[in-house]
Structures are given as structure tokens and as C-alpha cells.
Amino acid sequence: MKNSKKTILLLCLFGLLLNIPSIHSQSIKETEIFNWFDKNAGIESLDIKNGPAHLNFDRTIGNQHRYYGADEFKKGSINYNGQDYFDVYLKYDIFADQLILRPYDLQNTTKIELIKANITHFKIGDENFVKLKDLNNSSFKGGYYNETIIKNNQALYIKYYKEKKKNIKEELDLIDYKPRYEFILWKDSKFNLINEKKEIIALFPESKRNINDFYLMNRSLRKENPPLFMKNLMKYINN
Known part of the structure; x- marks a missing residue:
């Protein structure tokens, strides 16, 4: 209505x-x-304002945090309950897999946790995210994935998430967040897990030599920035 x-x-x-x-x-x-x-x-009249307040009482080591990218709101867009909203300020809590909204009123410090069931896709900056569900493999984490279209019948999906553990430092109980990733490739009309090199080779047996060469030449990138490594690898294979 x-x-x-x-x-x-x-x-x-x-x-x-x-x-x-x-x-x-x-x-x-x-x-x-x-x-x-x-x-x-006014945000109060919109469906998108529905949801509980987002609270974060984390005490972390250094500048660590639970969010995608930086701990700040960025301009983006979202499809929420079938309605498109543009130029909204969003932040993605990848620890809880929760999308956060900051109302238009900058003086309003309330942060809203948007209802996941109502979200189809969203964009933060230049990065597109989609909600994947009903995956053909129950071992997949599910939820929001960063989407990169490789070509018409292939797409790379990256799940950003963080694991945390408590770290006792100077008598303080601090949180130590560690970034983690899950890589999925849409190919042959199904979702395929590609966290390991052998899984990628199984999907591209004709490119085995190129895949091995890419891993060898880009060891530092794989360690420092796994998502960029995987995006570049998919482009390399398909060129």
C-alpha cells in the first residue's frame, strides 16, 4: 500500500x-x-526506515572494525521492499551480514538496521551487492555477496565476512577482527565454490597452465588482497 x-x-x-x-x-x-x-x-514516511537501531559497542585492537571497507557511511542505492532508493547513505556490517542506513537528516544520529528479508540488492560506492539464497550447495554461507559480471554466462560472487576473537591486551578485553572471504562462480547454470585452486582448475581444465602461472606470478597480491586477486584471475582466464 x-x-x-x-x-x-x-x-x-x-x-x-x-x-x-x-x-x-x-x-x-x-x-x-x-x-x-x-x-x-521525510524518512519517517518511507518503508526503508523500518528496522531496529544499530548499536556497536566494540572495543577493538588498533583501527579494526566490523564493516566493509571503512567504518563510515557512503552514498549508495538500494532496492528495498520492491522500491528503489537512490543517494542514500549506507554501511555494511560484514560481521553480522547487516546493512545499515543513516537517515537523510545529518543531525539524526540514529543508525537503522534494514530488514534483510526486504532487500534484493544494494550498491555502496561503485560496488554492487546482491542477496544470494537458495544456493545449490548448503555449505555456502549465503547472504550478501559482491557481484562482478565476468561475461554473459559467468559472474563472480565474493562473500566478505569477519571472524572475531577476544584479545587480552594491557588488561583490556579487546576484539581482534580477521577478514575472511568466500568465492563463488556462477558457471554452467549453477553456483560453484572456488576457494581453492583445484576447484578453479576443475571448472577450467583447458586453462590449467594459465591458472598455475597466474598463481605463481601473483603470490603477493593473493596474500594482500584476495578479492582483487580472484577478480583479476577470472578476467585473465576469460581473455
Whole structure:
């Protein structure tokens, strides 16, 4: 019902704009109209504001944190409950696999944990994330994955997550977060786990020599940045 009301109001708004002579000849992007409506209607009236407050009382070692990338909100977009929202500020808690929203009002310090069941996909900066479910292998972690399209019938999905352990340091009980990754390749109409080199070779037996060479030439990248290593490897194999 809320989405239908929003659609009706947007159609009315668009009709009014078309009837204003000074604006009639201008091209109005759909994204800009939705942004105008969302900001003027207020976050309280939108489906996206539903969810509990996000609280984080972590005391960590150094500058460690539980989030994807940096511990800060970045501009992005989201499909929530069938509705697209643009230019919203998001942060992804990869420890809890939870997407966090900061309301438009910068003076509002409340952070909202968005309801996962209502999220189809989202974007933070230039990175696309999709929610994978009903995977053909029950050993997959599931949840949100970073998506990189390799070609028409192949896509690489990277699951970012963190494991934590307590670390006693100077009589303080601190959290030590360790980044972890799960790599999945959509190929041959199914999801394939590719955490190990042998799993990749099994999918690309004709490229075994190239795969071995790539591993040999990029050992430091694999250690320092496993996601970038895997993205580059998939491009290398398919060139």
C-alpha cells in the first residue's frame, strides 16, 4: 500500500512538473524525482526506515572494525521492499551480514538496521551487492555477496565476512577482527565454490597452465588482497 501511494504521488508530481512552462522542455531523470520525494516526504514516511537501531559497542585492537571497507557511511542505492532508493547513505556490517542506513537528516544520529528479508540488492560506492539464497550447495554461507559480471554466462560472487576473537591486551578485553572471504562462480547454470585452486582448475581444465602461472606470478597480491586477486584471475582466464 505504501509503495502504491508513493507511485501515485510521484505520478502527480511528474504531471505537475510537465505543466510548468519553464520546466516543460527539461529532461527530468527518474532518480532525481525519487530523491526529491524521499527527502521532502521525510524518512519517517518511507518503508526503508523500518528496522531496529544499530548499536556497536566494540572495543577493538588498533583501527579494526566490523564493516566493509571503512567504518563510515557512503552514498549508495538500494532496492528495498520492491522500491528503489537512490543517494542514500549506507554501511555494511560484514560481521553480522547487516546493512545499515543513516537517515537523510545529518543531525539524526540514529543508525537503522534494514530488514534483510526486504532487500534484493544494494550498491555502496561503485560496488554492487546482491542477496544470494537458495544456493545449490548448503555449505555456502549465503547472504550478501559482491557481484562482478565476468561475461554473459559467468559472474563472480565474493562473500566478505569477519571472524572475531577476544584479545587480552594491557588488561583490556579487546576484539581482534580477521577478514575472511568466500568465492563463488556462477558457471554452467549453477553456483560453484572456488576457494581453492583445484576447484578453479576443475571448472577450467583447458586453462590449467594459465591458472598455475597466474598463481605463481601473483603470490603477493593473493596474500594482500584476495578479492582483487580472484577478480583479476577470472578476467585473465576469460581473455
